[in-house]
Amino acid sequence: MAKRFKKLSWLQAYASVYMVFLYAPVVLLPIFAFNDSTVIAFPLSGFTTDWFASLRDNSALKSAVSNSLIVAITAAMISTILGAFAARAGVRYRFPAKRGIMGLILLPLVLPEIIIAVALLVMLMRLGLSLSLWTVIVGHVLVCVPFSMAVLNSAFSGLDQSLEEASFDLGETAWGTFRRVTFPLILPGVISSLLITFTISLDEFIIAFFLTGTDVTLPVYIWSQLRFPAKLPGVMALGTLLLLLTISLLVIAEFFRRRTAQRRGLDASTTEGLI
């Protein structure tokens, strides 16, 4: 018994160290964002919200934020639509080389992003296209589709096929069936997919760095600011805001994913307050 406890305590120590190592830097971010000094070091000198205030009048930052929002929203919508097509096909239909095709769609999950970025850059240059936010969107869609497909896969596989047949049988058209039955039932999955892909695109640096022209996205802007020590506390403040935004988006996405999973488990669960 005693031996087992000892073993357990070693594991606990290991887990604690691991957590500290992983999350301490993240905790430091908000601490220094409120610290009244341009030097990032302990001891803390005083509490201030100046760094957050300074973000407000920074026009370069504002354009970076709006660029990022344009890219993230567009990439989220396109990849969710494409992900829905892929998930639907994967769940419902049998076709030649299905596993191969599905694997190909999931490939960007395991490919190093830098390789995707460089490959896309070379291809776009060859095609003679100029770099812009659109090229960033293309790159982001590529890495977002696998996530979207994974989320929507569970939404579609939880959907009883006879529900669509019943709608069709009751005189509804294919489009009407989608509008009245399929879409409302996969909506939680769609929302979850939109949030996840939005977050991925918003945080993405390497592809945005390689594929953007003169318009920079937020992560690229932050990277450019790191060269100036005086701007560092401002970056900390910005990072704190991004951290909050990302965490809340992922929490909401997880909430919707669980709803979908729940609906899958109980074939007649509720949708109150949502649809």
Place this chain on the structure above:
Amino acid sequence: MTAANADKPIITLDNVTRSFGAVQALRGVSAEIREGEFFSLLGPSGCGKTTLLRMIAGFDEPTTGTITLDGKPMAGIAANHRPTNMVFQSYAIFPHLSVGDNVGYGLKKKRLPKAEYDREVEEALEMVSLGGYGPRAAHTLSGGQRQRVALARALIMRPKVILLDEPLSALDKKLREQMQIELRRLQRSVGITFILVTHDQEEALIMSDRIAVMFDGQIAQLDSPEALYRKPNTQRVASFIGVMNFLEAKASGEKGDKISLDIQALGKLDIPASALPAGMKSSEITRVGVRPEMMSIVLEGAKSTGHEIDAEIAESEYYGDMTYYLVSLPGKDEPVTISMRNTAGRAVLEPGSKTRVSFSPESIVVFR
């Protein structure tokens, strides 16, 4: 039978086949389903009954052959344009809609005024004894109630034919028996043709006007429940519908309206010539069948009816109202099954008891 024009076919199946790759799910099915009848497709799983039902609904097309519904060939007509509605095995109740909106789903396209829509939905719900359930959420319903909602949703469309795909298989025994009677009564009152797919022979016997027994993608026999039970035309049909005891037999002669048979364990006896199916010669008889309730265990001291043989009880299964005996007959290795009603004067016999078994030659069914 139940409707005025009972002999007019509402559905004609003409040599319908369906292949999935190398697998032949249906190998030439021809049948006429009459207007207003309760028709059942009965068979073991994989016999093609569900495939056939889905083709009538329009979810699948025959590989060859034609399906005619109400005088119109159905080839190329999709499910949403056919005058049929289906009650799915899973019920397929839309989980995000209320009970009322589930029932009124198909009416929405007609854009009725709200008052009329509400009235129709309520009427359909009342038809299945769910009046007032409209505003409830679909997920609050029990299995039996879902089944009724699925039925109301089909009835409200006033289809020519309602298709039921094993609608009672998910219900427990008591509820299933109650729904069988209710479905039957409802079908009689609305007069719509019902086509039921089931693997439960008892269910088919209770509910149907006519039953098509299907094996291996073909109809083995299409008849009324009574004819199927009393005059099964193959041994396979006979053992699928209820229990049948088979005995080796050979015809030894014909005289007038009697056929003399030499039957294993039962010995020589005469049966009426009418027992011979049309187109079959007495020389073709190889076996006969006797239903368990057509034989009885003779009470001690009872008067002999003439057709009696010695027997020994091998096993007994007590069911309360009935006892099923496995009985060994001299000259037969496999024991035969005999069912006896447990009436007041009748004791349940122990295995090993010696007894006598009586039977009537009229109840004997002959097979090739």
